[in-house]
Each structure stands twice: as C-alpha cells, then as structure tokens.
Amino acid sequence: MRAAKKGDMQAFEELVARHRDKVYARAYSMMRNEDEALDLSQEAWVKGWQRLKQFQGESSFATWLTRIVINLCLDQLRRRKRQPTESIEEIDEDSGGVERQMPVVTVNPTERLERAELRQRIDRALAQLSYEHRTVLILHEFEEMEYKRIAKTMGCSIGTVMSRLFYARRKLAALLAGWKDEELT
Amino acid sequence: MRTKQLVASWLAGTAVATFLLGMTTPSAVAADLKLEAQLIWGTADAKSPDPNHKPVDPEVAKKLKTLPFKWANYFEVNRRQFVVPESGVRKEIMSKDCEIRVKNLGRAMVELALVGRGAPVGKITQALPKKELLVTGGNAPNFTAWFVVLKQAE
Amino acid sequence: MMDHASQLELQAFFDGELPENEAHDMANRLARESDAAALLTELRNTSKALKGFESDIKLPESREFFWSKIERDIARLEQAEPAVRAPEPLLARWRRLLVPASAFAALVLMVVVAARQWELPIGFGSGVRPAPVLETALADSGAFTYRDQSEGITLVWLSYPGEKGVADSGPADTLQ
Numbered sequence: 214m215r216a217a218k219k220g221d222m223q224a225f226e227e228l229v230a231r232h233r234d235k236v237y238a239r240a241y242s243m244m245r246n247e248d249e250a251l252d253l254s255q256e257a258w259v260k261g262w263q264r265l266k267q268f269q270g271e272s273s274f275a276t277w278l279t280r281i282v283i284n285l286c287l288d289q290l291r292r293r294k295r296q297p298t299e300s301i302e303e304i305d306e307d308s309g310g311v312e313r314q315m316p317v318v319t320v321n322p323t324e325r326l327e328r329a330e331l332r333q334r335i336d337r338a339l340a341q342l343s344y345e346h347r348t349v350l351i352l353h354e355f356e357e358m359e360y361k362r363i364a365k366t367m368g369c370s371i372g373t374v375m376s377r378l379f380y381a382r383r384k385l386a387a388l389l390a391g392w393k394d395e396e397l398t
Numbered sequence: 399m400r401t402k403q404l405v406a407s408w409l410a411g412t413a414v415a416t417f418l419l420g421m422t423t424p425s426a427v428a429a430d431l432k433l434e435a436q437l438i439w440g441t442a443d444a445k446s447p448d449p450n451h452k453p454v455d456p457e458v459a460k461k462l463k464t465l466p467f468k469w470a471n472y473f474e475v476n477r478r479q480f481v482v483p484e485s486g487v488r489k490e491i492m493s494k495d496c497e498i499r500v501k502n503l504g505r506a507m508v509e510l511a512l513v514g515r516g517a518p519v520g521k522i523t524q525a526l527p528k529k530e531l532l533v534t535g536g537n538a539p540n541f542t543a544w545f546v547v548l549k550q551a552e
Numbered sequence: 553m554m555d556h557a558s559q560l561e562l563q564a565f566f567d568g569e570l571p572e573n574e575a576h577d578m579a580n581r582l583a584r585e586s587d588a589a590a591l592l593t594e595l596r597n598t599s600k601a602l603k604g605f606e607s608d609i610k611l612p613e614s615r616e617f618f619w620s621k622i623e624r625d626i627a628r629l630e631q632a633e634p635a636v637r638a639p640e641p642l643l644a645r646w647r648r649l650l651v652p653a654s655a656f657a658a659l660v661l662m663v664v665v666a667a668r669q670w671e672l673p674i675g676f677g678s679g680v681r682p683a684p685v686l687e688t689a690l691a692d693s694g695a696f697t698y699r700d701q702s703e704g705i706t707l708v709w710l711s712y713p714g715e716k717g718v719a720d721s722g723p724a725d726t727l728q
Contacts (some may be wrong), residue, residue, distance in 0.1 A: 222623070229622060230615050238609035247612060254611070255618070258626045263606070317590045328608070335605050354602045360569055375560045382563070386598045466617035512710075514643045520695065522708050523685040530704035 214274060218265050225265070229258055232275045239279050240353050243286040245340050253289060257282035283356065285364070290344045331389075338388035346381040353378055430483045431502045431526075434551040437476040437492040438462070440469035440535070440543040451475055461531055469543055479551050482508075498546060510534065510548055526550060533550055554588060562588055566595045620698050 216224035236257055240250035261278045268277055339347055345367070352358045352366060360378075364371045438454055439446065440462070452461070475493060482488040482502040489499045492526040501509040508526045512519040512534060512537050524532050528550045535545040554562065564570045565578040582588050611618060698707040 222626075226623075229619055233611050233615075233618060234609065235606070237611035238606035241609055242606060251611070251613065251618075255621055255625070258622045259629065262622075262626050317587065317594050331601060332605060332608050335601065350602075350703070355606055356598060360564075360567070375563065375606050379560055379563050382595055382598050385602075386594050389598070389601060404658070422613070461703055461705050463698060464705065465707055466614040468618065480594070520710050524706055527704075530706070532706050534708045534710060536710040 218268070225262060228229070228274065232260075232278060235275055236282050239355065240282050240286055241282065242278065242339065242355065243344070243348060244289070245347075249289070253285045254282055257285055257311070274389055276288070283352070287348065290348070293344075296385070334389050335385075338385050341388060342381055342384060346377050346384070349374055349377040350381040420426045429504075430481050431506070431508065432479070432481050432551045433488075433500060433508075433526075434477065434549055435490055435492065435498055435500070436474055436478075436545075436547045437496060437551045438545040439475055439538065440467065440545060441471050441473070442469055442541070444471055445455055446473045448473075448475075458531065458549075462533070462545070464546075465533070467543070472545070492546065496544075496546070500548070500549075506550075508532070508548070510546075512546065553584075554591065558588075559591065562591055563595060565597075566592060617698075621696060624698075625694060 214224075214228065217228055233254070237250055237254045240254045240257070241247065244250045244253065248264065257278060260281050264281075268274065272276075272280075279381055339350075342350065348367065352363045353360075358366070359373045360374050363374045363378075436454065438458075438460065439451065451457070454472045454474045459472055463470075468488045478492065480488050480490055480500075482500050484502050484504050487499055487501045489497060491497050495515045497513040499511040499513065501511075501522070503509055506525055506527050507523065509521060509523045510532060511521045520531065520534070522534060526532055526548065529547065532548045533545055534548075535543050538544045561570065561574070561584075563580060565575055565582075570578060582592060695710050698709070699705075700707075701714070
C-alpha cells in the first residue's frame with residue numbers, strides 16, 4: 214500500500230490482484246450484469262489509483278475501494294430510466310402493502326440447499342428486486358452500513374431505508390422459499 | 399567557459415549524428431512488404447468440427463498462448479501470403495465475410511483495415527517488424543473468438 | 553398481526569439500531585407474541601442465507617487482462633494531465649538542455665546501429681514502440697490494444713460483432 218501510494222504501479226497491480234474479486238462481486242451484486250460490473254470495477258480501480266494519496270487508512274483498503282465502486286454503480290443506476298415496477302413498489306412500501314400481507318416464512322428455506330443452488334436462488338431473487346431495494350439490501354447486508362449511512366449514500370430518509378430494507382428482505386425470503394411472484398398478492 | 403564547451407560538444411554531437419543518419423540505409427525503407435495473414439479461430443475445444451481447419455503453426459500458437467485469453471486452442475481457417483508495394487494497398491479475402499486491406503506505409507509500418515460482411519470494422523496503424531505479430535480479434539459464437547494475425551512472411 | 557411501524561421497529565431491533573430502552577421493550581414483546589418471534593426468525597434466516605454470497609463471485613477475466621485495461625486507462629489519464637512546473641531561471645534551463653549534450657551524439661549513434669541491426673523502422677526512439685493507432689468504424693467502446701514487448705505481439709481487440717450480430721451456432725469460419 215505504501216509503495217502504491219508512492220506511485221509504484223507494480224505494488225498497485227498487486228493490490229488489484231488481491232482485491233479485484235471482492236470489488237467486482239459488489240459491482241455485480243448491484244448491477245446484475247457482468248459487462249457493466251466489469252466496466253465499473255475497472256473504473257473504480259482507475260479512480261482508486263488517482264485518489265490513492267487521499268486514502269488515510271480510516272478503513273481497510275478493500276472497504277475504501279468497494280465504496281468507490283458502490284458510488285459508481287449508484288451513479289450508473291440513477292442515470293438509467295426508472296422501471297415502471299419501481300413506482301409500484303414504492304407505493305407498496307409506503308403503505309406497508311405487499312410485504313405486510315406476506316405470510317411469514319417459518320421454516321428456513323435455505324437449510325437443506327446446496328451452496329451452489331442457494332447461490333443461484335439468491336442470484337435470481339436479487340435480480341427480481343428493483344435497484345433501490347437491492348442496493349439497500351447490499352449496503353446493509355454486505356457492506357454492513359448503518360441505516361444513517363445508507364440514507365446518506367442513497368440520498369433518502371432513514372424511514373425510506375428501513376421500509377425498502379424490510380420490503381427487500383421479505384421479498385427475498387419469499388423468493389428463496391420458492392414462491393412465485395403471483396402467489397404473494 | 400564551461401558553457402561554451404558544452405555548446406561546442408552539443409554542436410559536434412549533432413553534426414556527427416546527422417552525418418550518420420544521412421549515411422544510413424535501413425533495409426525497412428522503400429521496400430515492398432511480403433506479408434502473411436491468417437484467419438484463426440480460438441476455442442476451448444481440443445478439436446474443430448470443421449475438417450478444413452488446421453492447427454495453427456507452433457510459432458504463432460506459442461505467441462497466441464501468451465495472450466491473457468481463456469482459449470486454449472487455435473485453428474487456422476485460412477492463410478494468405480501477398481506482397482504490398484510501398485504506399486500500395488492490397489486486398490485479401492480471408493473468408494466469405496472477412497476481408498482485409500493492408501497498406502504499406504513504408505519503414506515496416508502497415509495500416510490494416512478489417513471489413514466484416516462488407517462493412518468497415520476497424521483500421522489499425524502499427525509498425526510490423528520481422529518476427530512480430532499484429533493480432534486483431536473479437537468474439538465469435540459459442541464463447542469462441544476470431545483472430546486475424548498479420549506478420550511479415552519468412 | 554403487527555402493524556407496519558411495529559414490523560419496522562422489529563427490524564431495527566434485529567439490526568441493532570434501536571435505542572436501549574426501545575430494544576428492551578421489543579425483547580419483551582418478542583417473548584409474548586409468536587408472530588413477532590416468527591418474523592424475527594425469518595429476518596434472521598434471510599440474513600444468514602446472504603452471508604458469504606459474494607465470496608463465490610469471481611471476476612471473469614484473467615489477472616493480466618484485467619490489469620492491462622486498468623493500466624491503459626491510467627496511462628491515458630496521466631498523458632492527458634498537463635505537467636505543472638514552477639518556472640526556473642533561464643540559465644538553469646539551458647544547463648539542463650546542454651549537460652546531456654555530449655551523451656546525445658553517442659545515444660543517436662547507438663540507436664542508428666540498433667535500427668540497422670534489427671531492421672526497426674528508423675527514427676529517434678525506435679526502442680520505444682508507439683502504441684498502434686486504432687480507428688473503429690462504429691463507436692466501439694469495447695475496443696482496446698494490448699502489447700507484449702518481450703513476445704513481440706500487439707493485440708487489438710474489437711467488440712465486433714455486436715450482440716445482435718453473433719450467429720447462433722457453428723464454428724467461426726467467417727467473421728460472424
């Protein structure tokens with residue numbers, strides 16, 4: 214790290230090799246698209262190089278760089294047109310709609326699943342969430358951010374963060390349990 | 399005084415350099431280029447389903463394997479040898495959808511234009527000394543790849 | 553059945569975001585109400601399922617390939633940045649130019665000899681190969697170049713064909 218901060222490209226390349234999977238995984242979780250995740254993680258590394266002198270060690274390097282890629286992903290997602298379903302989900306979450314009515318999943322649906330199958334189910338389930346719901350879930354569950362920090366990152370209120378997180382978790386639980394979307398309403 | 403000496407040495411050096419450059423007749427200048435172009439298919443499969451495909455020659459295969467690609471196997475689809483006069487252009491049909499146009503810019507510089515299905519794809523200007531390869535490539539169906547390899551012919 | 557606000561409060565309890573006294577009240581509620589306890593279990597199971605999900609995701613490109621793209625972008629950015637220097641005295645500037653002058657002729661001589669020896673395109677600095685100039689017919693944002701000096705190989709990767717242009721099957725005996 215010290216060598217990289219001094220402009221040693223080889224040292225920086227070593228950092229890239231060490232943390233590239235984690236950074237890419239975060240971008241992929243958010244974007245749900247391999248090519249976009251590759252482009253954005255590449256961009257994050259370039260930005261990381263440019264801002265390396267500013268990194269003071271207040272968090273781990275991997276966390277610092279992951280935050281850069283998260284912000285890049287958020288910028289990209291905001292630039293996109295909103296999907297019609299997002300507004301329906303927002304109405305739902307305001308009134309405590311769909312997720313309130315979902316029966317609670319009492320049995321752990323993932324208990325007997327093989328790791329690969331579980332991963333596949335989570336993958337599919339995440340893809341079915343809107344980007345706002347998915348992002349809140351990722352920031353909380355993977356990035357381990359507090360509500361306040363998520364609200365600041367996403368530019369919304371803490372209440373909205375809580376509603377979106379709740380909705381995302383409940384929908385994910387239902388999807389992991391193998392329920393089809395139509396059965397939820 | 400020291401400055402005068404430095405200026406003098408600089409002028410002398412420049413004079414010598416100019417003389418030597420004037421005497422130089424590099425073999426790459428004002429020469430026709432004898433080139434070889436290969437259309438190559440990259441795949442993870444050990445065998446090509448097309449019986450007309452041949453494994454690429456070992457020298458080219460060795461260089462392609464140094465590229466950071468996942469394909470382990472390369473097959474030669476077509477090979478053309480041709481001469482391009484200096485400042486001239488030569489067109490070669492590599493396949494029914496692939497055409498290349500090579501311009502000899504002199505001093506072993508080439509301009510390689512790729513045409514796919516009649517439409518221009520890209521143009522690359524690059525020095526091409528002997529024993530070096532200029533490789534252009536892109537994705538092909540079923541996670542394979544196409545390559546056009548250009549080099550000076552032996 | 554819990555109302556929405558209570559459900560969010562339960563979630564905050566699970567996430568450790570409730571102030572102490574409210575967390576205490578929620579803990580009591582969980583002990584009394586089975587539907588609250590069931591919801592907590594669901595939240596816990598979902599969180600547990602997500603643990604380690606990302607650790608299985610690997611970047612689908614080789615180390616060298618991925619790095620070469622980053623390196624290229626960094627080089628491009630650094631070339632675009634103007635060098636900022638403090639103005640120096642005229643004499644110092646001249647000295648900087650003239651001090652290596654005596655080595656200049658020797659360097660040129662070496663370059664000329666090397667170029668003749670290895671039949672390189674003649675010109676100053678022929679040991680440093682300029683990057684290939686690439687023009688693409690379409691706005692090919694996926695195109696890039698990669699050079700391995702030691703192997704004597706230059707790769708130009710094009711995004712051609714686009715998504716729609718890829719045929720469904722069969723060996724590529726054409727650009728498809």
